[in-house]
Amino acid sequence: MTIIAFRGELLSVGRDPATDPQAVRHERDGLLVVEDGIVVARGACADLAPRFGGLTTTKLPGLIVPGFVDAHVHYPQFDRIASHGAQLLEWLDRHIYPAEKAFADRAHADAVAGLFLDELLRNGTTSALVFATVHAHSVDALFEAALDRRMRIISGKVLMDLGPPGLADTPELARSESEALIARWQDRGRLGYAITPRFALTSSDAQLHVAGALLEAHPQVLMHTHLAENVDECAAVAARFTDSLDYLDAYDRFGLVGARSVFAHGIHLSSRSCTRLAQSGAGIAVCPSSNLFLGSGLFDFGQAAAHGVKLGLGSDVGAGTSLSMLHTAGLAYQAAQARRHALDPFRALYLATAGGAALLHIADRVGALEPGQEADFIVLDPAATPLLARRTRGASLAEQLFALQILGDDRAIAATYLMGELAWSRSADDARPVG
Numbered sequence: 001m002t003i004i005a006f007r008g009e010l011l012s013v014g015r016d017p018a019t020d021p022q023a024v025r026h027e028r029d030g031l032l033v034v035e036d037g038i039v040v041a042r043g044a045c046a047d048l049a050p051r052f053g054g055l056t057t058t059k060l061p062g063l064i065v066p067g068f069v070d071a072h073v074h075y076p077q078f079d080r081i082a083s084h085g086a087q088l089l090e091w092l093d094r095h096i097y098p099a100e101k102a103f104a105d106r107a108h109a110d111a112v113a114g115l116f117l118d119e120l121l122r123n124g125t126t127s128a129l130v131f132a133t134v135h136a137h138s139v140d141a142l143f144e145a146a147l148d149r150r151m152r153i154i155s156g157k158v159l160m161d162l163g164p165p166g167l168a169d170t171p172e173l174a175r176s177e178s179e180a181l182i183a184r185w186q187d188r189g190r191l192g193y194a195i196t197p198r199f200a201l202t203s204s205d206a207q208l209h210v211a212g213a214l215l216e217a218h219p220q221v222l223m224h225t226h227l228a229e230n231v232d233e234c235a236a237v238a239a240r241f242t243d244s245l246d247y248l249d250a251y252d253r254f255g256l257v258g259a260r261s262v263f264a265h266g267i268h269l270s271s272r273s274c275t276r277l278a279q280s281g282a283g284i285a286v287c288p289s290s291n292l293f294l295g296s297g298l299f300d301f302g303q304a305a306a307h308g309v310k311l312g313l314g315s316d317v318g319a320g321t322s323l324s325m326l327h328t329a330g331l332a333y334q335a336a337q338a339r340r341h342a343l344d345p346f347r348a349l350y351l352a353t354a355g356g357a358a359l360l361h362i363a364d365r366v367g368a369l370e371p372g373q374e375a376d377f378i379v380l381d382p383a384a385t386p387l388l389a390r391r392t393r394g395a396s397l398a399e400q401l402f403a404l405q406i407l408g409d410d411r412a413i414a415a416t417y418l419m420g421e422l423a424w425s426r427s428a429d430d431a432r433p434v435g
């Protein structure tokens with residue numbers, strides 16, 4: 001049994017501050033006590049020191065917040081970030097499908113999975129819901145690398161029997177490979193499985209039916225797909241699913257809309273869809289950098305809030321332009337502004353941590369640094385760049401947090417801890433035991 005303590009400025013937002021004014025928890029001089037990777041106590045240092053004063057204590061500079069949760073990202077697209085010149089459907093054909101075909105080679109999948117997870121850690125992301133490719137071994141590669149690093153990763157084989165040649169499976173393979181992967185990986189270490197139909201256009205009705213049956217047979221797994229991202233995509237869905245009320249309803253008819261469903265984007269949603277999302281408990285991974293990069297549109301935070309739709313934030317790399325959840329939060333603010341909605345910086349932090357965790361059904365484990373949760377946290381450096389240092393000097397907590405979201409990125413992550421252990425550090429001096 002190992003018990004250790006961390007001392008520093010602690011900040012977390014465990015519930016949505018838009019609906020709960022008590023959601024922000026902040027200790028300027030705080031103590032976080034961790035036993036075997038789990039938070040066992042947290043509070044003001046002055047209050048906890050009498051009980052835990054004798055422990056080995058690591059003093060951390062900067063702002064300690066929960067590790068980020070990336071609610072939607074594609075690891076096989078890591079090498080295709082910044083691919084120029086096309087909107088969604090053409091971008092998939094021209095840049096993404098060729099890149100994903102390379103994952104037929106297991107060694108390539110292993111190499112990219114390791115690089116990708118290390119980049120997540122360098123960006124302060126400790127949990128993520130990740131698209132793999134259609135190849136079952138692309139999931140093995142990611143999960144093996146995540147298990148090695150003790151990261152909380154949820155993923156699944158992509159189902160796409162209507163995909164391009166070389167990247168299409170079948171309804172039968174969708175069923176048998178997903179079943180085998182669930183048996184091999186679900187709840188192993190910190191891993192979880194997601195049934196992952198790519199999007200409505202790349203699965204036949206028969207395969208969407210298989211996805212629904214898999215979801216019903218495995219009550220602990222998630223369902224992860226794309227929804228209403230791009231106008232041409234939406235038109236193609238409407239043309240194919242003529243009996244459906246809208247895009248979401250096309251999934252609903254196959255049993256794919258429920259509390260364990262995570263939909264990326266949701267840019268072009270009817271009011272009916274928002275009502276149905278909220279009523280079913282399904283949620284949206286909002287991906288602003290991707291939506292700007294592909295010219296997909298601007299997520300409507302006002303509409304989502306009016307309907308009470310559950311939200312998280314996703315980088316959506318490689319359509320997204322950065323793995324940094326600080327950068328993603330900053331772009332979420334700017335996308336919301338274009339629709340006359342001012343996203344509060346504490347709410348943005350909630351979406352990037354506990355909100356994402358709730359969407360991924362891991363909020364009992366991570367996202368708020370509360371006792372009983374796993375001690376995944378990061379150290380943010382409000383003076384990471386000369387401009388950040390000037391802008392945050394003497395600033396309030398809200399101003400500092402907002403400046404980190406607008407001006408910050410991977411440079412502002414001083415250190416990343418998984419289960420109370422240093423997993424990445426910008427410099428050896430950032431984590432210094434003080435006795």
Ligand code: GUN
Nearest residue numbers: 096198199226290316319
């Ligand atoms: N819709 C279907 N596949 C994809 C993908 O790989 N990226 C994005 N952004 N949207 C998709």
Ligand code: ZN
Nearest residue numbers: 074226264316
């Ligand atoms: Zn995506």
